[in-house]
Amino acid sequence: MSTKEEPRRRIRAGVALGVSAALASILCCGGGTVAFFLTTLSVDRQDLIAAEANCEEDHQVRLSGNIPRLGSYGQTQMRNAAVIIKVGQDMRVPPRGWVIAVATAMQESALRNLSNSTVAGSRGIPNEGVGSDHDSVGLFQQRAGWGSVAQRMSPDYAARKFYEKLLKVDGWERMPLTRAAQKVQISAYPDAYAKHEDIASQIVNALAGGAARTVQIADRSVCDRASARAIAASGWTAPIDGGVGSGFRTASRPRHNGVDIGARKRTEIHAAATGRVLVARCDPDHDGNRTCDVDGFPGKGGCGWFVDILHAGGYISRYCHMIEKPRVVPGQLVKAGEVIGLVGSSGNSSGPHLHFEVHVDSDRSFAGGINPVPFMRQRGAPLNGSA
Structure with a gap:
């Protein structure tokens, strides 16, 4: 072009x-x-x-x-x-x-x-x-x-x-x-x-x-066109196609540690880069209940079914609100673009979407979170499906 x-x-x-x-x-x-x-x-x-x-x-x-x-x-x-x-x-x-x-x-x-x-x-x-x-x-x-x-x-x-x-x-x-x-x-x-x-x-x-x-x-x-199974030369890809809705740590949601990408239920979610699975489980809600097999709601708390993957450079990517148990297990090596789960609405969710996070320094906590939008764009894998 x-x-x-x-x-x-x-x-x-x-x-x-x-x-x-x-x-x-x-x-x-x-x-x-x-x-x-x-x-x-x-x-x-x-x-x-x-x-x-x-x-x-x-x-x-x-x-x-x-x-x-x-x-x-x-x-x-x-x-x-x-x-x-x-x-x-x-x-x-x-x-x-x-x-x-x-x-x-x-x-x-x-x-x-x-x-x-x-x-x-x-x-x-x-x-x-x-x-x-x-x-x-x-x-x-x-x-x-x-x-x-x-x-x-x-x-x-x-x-x-x-x-x-x-x-x-x-x-x-x-x-x-x-x-x-x-x-x-x-x-x-x-x-x-x-x-x-x-x-x-x-x-x-x-x-x-x-x-x-x-x-x-x-x-x-x-x-800047890497998504799903199309992998950029950097080794990264957008986990799903779709526009970013709720953003990273906005004024109205300062604790929102990632971005929300709208998608239909059961849309395939792809690993954003090659790495090793750290976590793949149901995140309990505010009351300690693990009810990830039913749709969640705002204020319920928790990521629902979610996956964390550790990548080269100490980066961690997180994928929340899956509809069912993830297709990967802790310790598993996954390739960039590999399907790791399906979009759902489990956990603290008002509707089907993928909540996507990126963390640095191998830090899975809030402190390690960074805005994934510029991070992914710089790697040729913009989250909104275009640059």
Whole structure:
């Protein structure tokens, strides 16, 4: 979709995990055509904000100046991330692959091109540090079977080899990030990749014009349209389609710790991102009764049948007022977009809807709640079905 077909407006979106707040746009994106000019790969704060604000077809991002730190990642590490993304663009890998690749390199090398003292150090190959894992070298800590030392120490070569193997994994785009990365890396710590997913998405957004907000539709990267089983490159999706009614902590409802999305009874509710179920049960009302199998009413109290899911980055999503017992159980790993229950009106409810919350820092209490509307919009999964 071109800028002529879609009016532009900008929004302010909070970025978690130490990444500075940045402007986002509702424009549709074709992330695969965003280009990097690696000979001048650095950027000041205003250039970075402008790069993230642009999310449009055929837009080229020219980076100049100094790259600011994002969280704990400095200029050298951000340059390596840009190389990884650029290779993915050249190979026409969808933006979800860029997020997976960047997150993998974050785990393997902290985005530093690591050498090995016994393998590469004695050969005079430039490096950004020395690793300690046998003969593993480079951004992805690839071993001898991936190529020569010189090849594996080339960020461009290492990224290309990663993508080549990723593309051979059947269904990789719908896999949890940690599983997709593990299919390529075959790591001794297969669950370690997941914790980097959120910051990897923020890096991709910053360097590639919001590409982590895109979803692949008919081989095109379309921005801010992830819902139900359509998963954004960030790994998030809106749990149901529908407009937001009652908002987050409004003047009339200051204790309302989420938003209400209207929907018919028995509408499928989808997990907003891959994660592990913390809670799936009937929440008692103000009198301590567990009467979730009948419709509730205002003032009854409680979430009714509800589910809490823990996601990468310490985020928790909550889904309240289901019509019947959830389809998931505590401890279960669920994929983004997986059906976890059905819309109902149990608990403190005046009619069928989904009450949806997002919490930070693994804090399920009121104190951990944040407004899910800007949070989900920044991840390409707006709660009202459009940006």
